[in-house]
Structure formats: C-alpha cells, structure tokens
Amino acid sequence: MSYGDPVTERANECVVALLDGTVQSVDVPLLRPDDLAVLRGEGVFETTLAVDGEPRDLDDHLARLAVSAELTDVVVPEPDRWRTAVEAGLAAWSSGRSPDGPAPDEAVVRLIAPRGPEGAPEAAGYVMVSALPAVSRRQRATGVRVVLLDRGFTPSGAAAAPWLLAQAKTLSYGINMAALRWARSQGADDAVFVAGGADATHRSAGEREVLEAPTSSVVLARRTPSGERTLVTPTLDGVLDGITVRRLLAAAGAAGWATTRATVTIDDLHAADGIWLVSSARLLAPVTAIDGIARDDGDLTREIAALLDVPGGGTGPASA
Amino acid sequence: MSYGDPVTERANECVVALLDGTVQSVDVPLLRPDDLAVLRGEGVFETTLAVDGEPRDLDDHLARLAVSAELTDVVVPEPDRWRTAVEAGLAAWSSGRSPDGPAPDEAVVRLIAPRGPEGAPEAAGYVMVSALPAVSRRQRATGVRVVLLDRGFTPSGAAAAPWLLAQAKTLSYGINMAALRWARSQGADDAVFVAGGADATHRSAGEREVLEAPTSSVVLARRTPSGERTLVTPTLDGVLDGITVRRLLAAAGAAGWATTRATVTIDDLHAADGIWLVSSARLLAPVTAIDGIARDDGDLTREIAALLDVPGGGTGPASA
Numbered sequence: 001m002s003y004g005d006p007v008t009e010r011a012n013e014c015v016v017a018l019l020d021g022t023v024q025s026v027d028v029p030l031l032r033p034d035d036l037a038v039l040r041g042e043g044v045f046e047t048t049l050a051v052d053g054e055p056r057d058l059d060d061h062l063a064r065l066a067v068s069a070e071l072t073d074v075v076v077p078e079p080d081r082w083r084t085a086v087e088a089g090l091a092a093w094s095s096g097r098s099p100d101g102p103a104p105d106e107a108v109v110r111l112i113a114p115r116g117p118e119g120a121p122e123a124a125g126y127v128m129v130s131a132l133p134a135v136s137r138r139q140r141a142t143g144v145r146v147v148l149l150d151r152g153f154t155p156s157g158a159a160a161a162p163w164l165l166a167q168a169k170t171l172s173y174g175i176n177m178a179a180l181r182w183a184r185s186q187g188a189d190d191a192v193f194v195a196g197g198a199d200a201t202h203r204s205a206g207e208r209e210v211l212e213a214p215t216s217s218v219v220l221a222r223r224t225p226s227g228e229r230t231l232v233t234p235t236l237d238g239v240l241d242g243i244t245v246r247r248l249l250a251a252a253g254a255a256g257w258a259t260t261r262a263t264v265t266i267d268d269l270h271a272a273d274g275i276w277l278v279s280s281a282r283l284l285a286p287v288t289a290i291d292g293i294a295r296d297d298g299d300l301t302r303e304i305a306a307l308l309d310v311p312g313g314g315t316g317p318a319s320a
Numbered sequence: 321m322s323y324g325d326p327v328t329e330r331a332n333e334c335v336v337a338l339l340d341g342t343v344q345s346v347d348v349p350l351l352r353p354d355d356l357a358v359l360r361g362e363g364v365f366e367t368t369l370a371v372d373g374e375p376r377d378l379d380d381h382l383a384r385l386a387v388s389a390e391l392t393d394v395v396v397p398e399p400d401r402w403r404t405a406v407e408a409g410l411a412a413w414s415s416g417r418s419p420d421g422p423a424p425d426e427a428v429v430r431l432i433a434p435r436g437p438e439g440a441p442e443a444a445g446y447v448m449v450s451a452l453p454a455v456s457r458r459q460r461a462t463g464v465r466v467v468l469l470d471r472g473f474t475p476s477g478a479a480a481a482p483w484l485l486a487q488a489k490t491l492s493y494g495i496n497m498a499a500l501r502w503a504r505s506q507g508a509d510d511a512v513f514v515a516g517g518a519d520a521t522h523r524s525a526g527e528r529e530v531l532e533a534p535t536s537s538v539v540l541a542r543r544t545p546s547g548e549r550t551l552v553t554p555t556l557d558g559v560l561d562g563i564t565v566r567r568l569l570a571a572a573g574a575a576g577w578a579t580t581r582a583t584v585t586i587d588d589l590h591a592a593d594g595i596w597l598v599s600s601a602r603l604l605a606p607v608t609a610i611d612g613i614a615r616d617d618g619d620l621t622r623e624i625a626a627l628l629d630v631p632g633g634g635t636g637p638a639s640a
Contacts (some may be wrong), residue, residue: 014354016353016354026352026353026354026437027352028349028352029348029349029350029351029352030349030351030352030353031349031350031351031352031353031355031358032346032347032348032349032350032351033336033346033350033351033432033446033448034334034336034346034448034450035351035358036497037358038351038355038357038358038432038434038491039365039430039432039491039493040491040493040494040496040497041361041490041491041492041493041494042493042494042497045359071498072494072498073501110359112353112358112359114358117346126353128353128354130354149481149483150473150477150480150481150484151472151484152471152472152473152477152478152481152484152516153470153472153473153516154516157470157472157516158472160470161469161470161472161516162498162502163469163495163498163499163501163502163511164470164471164472164495164498165494165495165498168494170361170494171358171359171360171361171492171494172361172491172492172493172494172495173359173360173361173362173492174360174361174362174392174485174488174490174491174492175483175484175485175492176360177356177360177362178391178392178482178483178484178485179483181393181483182482182483191483196472196473196474196477196481196516
C-alpha cells in the first residue's frame with residue numbers, strides 16, 4: 001500500500017522496536033492484512049513518556065497492559081520482552097537525536113499488542129518511540145478548552161457491562177478519536193466524557209457524572225474556606241485506571257493534600273478550584289474553559305505540575 | 321513480527337488484493353506500525369458475500385463505506401478502485417479453488433480502509449477474500465441462541481451523540497467482539513444489544529429498546545390473528561443501516577408482507593413469531609433462544625431465507 005508523501009517526510013521521527021530488540025524503520029510494513037487489530041481493533045496498548053531516555057512508570061504500564069489483555073482475552077508477551085524492546089527503541093531514538101534538539105528530550109513510548117490473525121496463539125508486540133508533539137508540550141502551559149460529551153453509558157451501567165471494555169485500553173479507540181474531532185469542530189481543544197442517559201432520567205444536566213477525557217483522566221481541586229485542599233478524581237466505574245492520576249494522588253497525599261476517588265458531577269466541575277486532564281505523555285493540561293465558560297485555577301497548575309515532575313514544569317497557564 | 325504456526329497453515333485460504341489489482345499472499349505484511357487503523361482502530365470497512373464469484377449488493381456496500389468515511393472524517397478511495405480490487409481478489413480466489421469444494425462457492429469479501437499514518441492524505445485500501453466460515457453456513461439452519469447485552473446508550477442518546485459512531489462501520493469493533501466472547505462464555509452463540517440506562521430509568525426491563533447484534537441486524541415477524549404478516553426492524557437510531565435488512569424488507573414487501581422500522585422492545589422480542597439476525601455474509605440466522613428461553617418460529621425461516629436468496633436456503637431450523 002502506498003501511503004503518500006507527507007508520511008515519508010517524517011519517517012525518521014519515529015523508531016520501531018520489535019520484542020527481540022530489533023530496530024526498524026516505521027515505513028517498513030509490519031502487520032498482516034488479516035491481523036484482527038486491523039480488521040476489528042482487537043488488541044491492547046500502553047503509552048508513556050520517556051524523559052532523556054528514561055521511561056516513566058514502566059512497571060505500572062506493563063501491569064495495566066496485562067489487565068487490559070485479561071479483559072479482552074488477549075495473550076500478551078511477558079514483561080521482559082517488552083522491556084527489551086523499550087530499551088532498544090529508546091537507545092536508537094537517543095542515538096538519532098540532534099544535539100540541538102529541545103531539552104529535556106521527551107519521547108512518547110507506545111507498547112502495541114495487536115491480537116494477530118485468527119488463531120494466533122499470542123498477540124504480537126512492538127514498541128514505537130516518537131517525539132512528544134509540540135502541542136502536548138504547549139498545552140501543559142496554555143491549557144485546554146473542553147466540551148462535555150455524552151459517553152453513552154453511566155458509571156454503574158459500564159461497571160455492570162464488562163463487554164463495553166471501559167476499563168481496558170484497547171486498540172478500538174475510534175470513539176475517542178471521534179470525540180476529539182468533534183471537540184475541535186466546536187472550537188475546543190479536548191473533550192470530557194459525561195454519563196449518558198440524560199434523556200431517560202429525571203436528573204438535571206448538572207447531576208450527570210463526569211467520567212474521563214478521550215485520552216486522559218480528569219482531576220479536580222477543591223479548597224474549603226478553612227484552607228483544606230482536596231484532589232478529587234472520579235471512581236473507577238466506567239473509566240480507565242489512570243497511572244498518572246495514581247502518581248499524582250500519591251504525590252499530593254505526601255504533600256499534605258487530602259485525596260479521594262468519588263462521584264464527580266458536572267456541577268462539581270463548575271464549582272472546582274482547578275481542573276486538569278492528566279495522562280501519561282502530555283502529563284497534565286489545565287482546563288481553561290468548559291463548554292465556552294472560561295475558568296481560572298489561579299496558581300494551582302504550577303503546584304500540580306511540580307507534584308507530577310513535569311519536565312520544564314510549574315509554568316502554569318500562560319498569562320499571554 | 322512472528323505470528324506463530326497456526327496462522328501459516330491457513331494462509332492459502334485467503335486472498336489479498338490491492339486497489340491497483342495486484343494480488344498478494346495474506347502472510348505478506350501490509351500495514352505500517354504507525355497506521356492509525358492499528359494504533360487507534362481508525363478506518364472503515366465493509367463485508368459482503370460472493371456466491372460463485374459474484375459479490376452481493378456491492379454498490380450498496382460502497383455507498384455505505386462512503387457514509388462511514390464521512391462520519392469518521394476519513395477520505396476513502398473512489399468506488400472504481402475498490403471494484404478493481406474486488407474483481408482481482410475474486411478472480412484469484414476462484415482460480416485457486418478445488419473442484420471438490422462445496423457448491424455453491426461462498427466467499428466473504430472484506431473491503432478494508434485503514435486511515436493510514438498521521439497526515440496520510442487518503443485511507444489506503446485493500447480487499448480480502450476468504451471462505452465463508454462453516455459455522456456461519458451452519459447457523460443459517462440451526463440458528464443461534466442469544467443473550468441480551470446492554471449497549472450502554474439508548475437509541476435517542478446515540479442519535480444525539482454522533483461521536484459515538486453508532487451508524488459508522490469502523491475498524492474499532494473491540495466492543496462487538498467482546499460482546500460475542502461474553503455471549504459464548506454464557507453458553508450462547510450470539511448477542512443482541514439492548515438500550516442502556518435501565519439503572520437510571522423507571523422503565524421495566526421489558527420496555528428497553530432492542531438495537532442490533534454485534535455483527536448483524538435484528539428482524540422480527542409478527543402475525544395478527546387476521547392473518548396479516550409484518551416484518552419489523554428497529555429504527556436507525558443507534559444502529560448500523562443494514563444492507564441485508566434493506567434487501568429483505570424490499571423482497572418481503574414485494575411478497576405481500578407489511579414492513580416497518582419501529583421501536584422494538586425486549587417484550588416485543590419475546591412476543592414475536594420469528595426473530596432473525598440478518599447480515600451480509602451469514603445472511604440470516606434464526607434466534608432459537610433468548611437468555612435461555614427457547615423459542616420456535618415454525619416454518620418462517622424457510623420463507624425468509626427464500627426472500628433473501630440464501631444459497632442452499634430454505635432449510636429452516638434443524639429439527640435434529
């Protein structure tokens with residue numbers, strides 16, 4: 001298959017490593033046309049960030065890959081084989097790097113486990129290393145305007161319907177990508193999924209539960225008049241168990257914050273002192289507007305960025 | 321990537337044709353590791369049946385491929401290029417066929433349009449031709465036991481949330497496959513999706529709307545005491561516009577049936593005189609049990625099979 005010119009131009013911005021440590025160019029075809037990852041979006045994946053060649057939270061990502069595999073009945077290769085590929089991919093990435101590149105060097109590391117053709121005994125696997133997109137780096141500081149989009153299910157509905165795969169990170173991300181395109185068509189940068197079913201319930205819109213963003217988790221901060229500070233993230237029903245959220249809650253707890261997983265409603269979002277989309281590559285992006293309503297988290301983003309060890313972090317929302 | 325032995329054994333049961341008419345073996349890697357079809361399940365597809373080398377309803381499938389592409393913002397190749405590939409694939413398939421094979425020769429024809437790597441100007445495309453699985457042929461006669469599974473959204477909810485892609489046939493079929501695995505784990509053969517939100521509504525379970533099956537549409541028959549016969553299929557809200565359903569409704573209308581698209585509830589299913597899962601490759605499978613409750617459609621399946629031109633059709637549910 002010919003993919004056209006624009007792709008060829010950026011082929012060297014990406015390294016592919018196989019599980020035996022072999023490194024190859026991204027423009028070499030790798031997947032068979034009957035791989036169920038292609039035909040049906042079957043398979044699982046993980047994404048993390050490597051800073052100056054060091055992948056963040058790799059053990060946690062390998063553990064979550066195993067959970068996703070269990071939920072989708074995929075057999076994935078053993079962790080050590082993934083580590084071999086990550087190491088080889090990052091070594092090749094670093095060696096191809098220009099000394100004039102941005103510092104620190106931030107690379108997105110993807111672990112991809114396509115199910116393979118029908119009857120394959122084990123998912124194949126490979127690792128891709130590419131540059132952190134400039135827009136991701138920028139949004140850590142400038143933040144994102146979000147729109148609230150119906151996810152269809154409710155938290156309790158998703159928890160009762162495991163075939164909806166809400167807690168698995170699968171290669172069937174079509175809805176997530178469509179939600180991002182929809183958000184951009186509305187002049188926003190990102191989306192936040194909220195519980196469906198409003199048409200069939202007697203709840204007010206503000207009572208609907210917040211779930212997650214298409215490629216990140218939602219975290220909000222509340223300050224009480226007495227000065228207590230709490231970081232809140234939605235319960236795990238119907239959302240992916242975010243690794244960067246776990247890291248943030250742990251760091252915040254150690255720094256004196258109260259932290260909790262609780263039902264978060266749309267009303268809670270609007271009342272929050274700060275809201276962030278938290279993920280493994282972009283790390284965090286403050287929410288600067290919800291459905292067109294601007295908001296300001298004061299100087300909280302600087303603090304949250306420090307808790308997350310964001311490279312070049314603590315910049316806060318751009319005042320520009 | 322090595323896919324293991326079991327795959328190699330069946331490699332010659334499948335033909336791959338590119339859009340320029342080139343035919344190649346299925347075990348030749350075709351997709352780049354950064355194709356968004358692999359990484360995110362982005363892209364669209366169609367499946368149809370070819371009987372003795374003749375694809376059914378190809379124009380309709382090409383039209384629906386264009387609709388799916390529009391809904392997912394994918395640029396797909398022009399219809400004529402697909403026709404070239406279908407023709408080349410079927411020619412190669414027929415030439416490789418043993419004269420001792422089953423007659424008529426039934427092949428599954430897949431049109432796959434992966435989005436391609438980031439920035440690709442157009443989705444790549446290819447066609448796969450493979451044998452109709454024996455289980456599909458068998459289920460036309462023996463039928464399928466189904467379980468009812470919550471789809472998360474309601475028909476009206478899905479219609480109001482186009483980013484949920486309910487009406488696009490995308491390569492993100494992970495949930496559909498998970499639902500089938502779940503059904504099999506419950507001792508059933510297939511699933512029927514019903515509207516979500518029961519936990520949040522005041523409706524009885526029987527009032528929940530029926531949507532579709534993971535890879536087929538749902539059609540039911542009602543006979544009134546006065547002898548009028550109606551074929552019913554759910555409205556298009558939240559379901560894929562089934563090409564084989566359209567063909568069936570048209571043929572049934574010409575044969576004197578009343579036909580309608582209407583809200584179908586779980587209660588309606590149980591009260592129906594016949595229920596079929598209708599799709600482009602298996603064509604039809606009578607539903608013989610719902611959540612463990614056996615049912616019998618008398619001799620209706622034979623009649624429906626004739627309306628659909630099912631090869632070797634009109635066998636009805638096996639009495640064995």
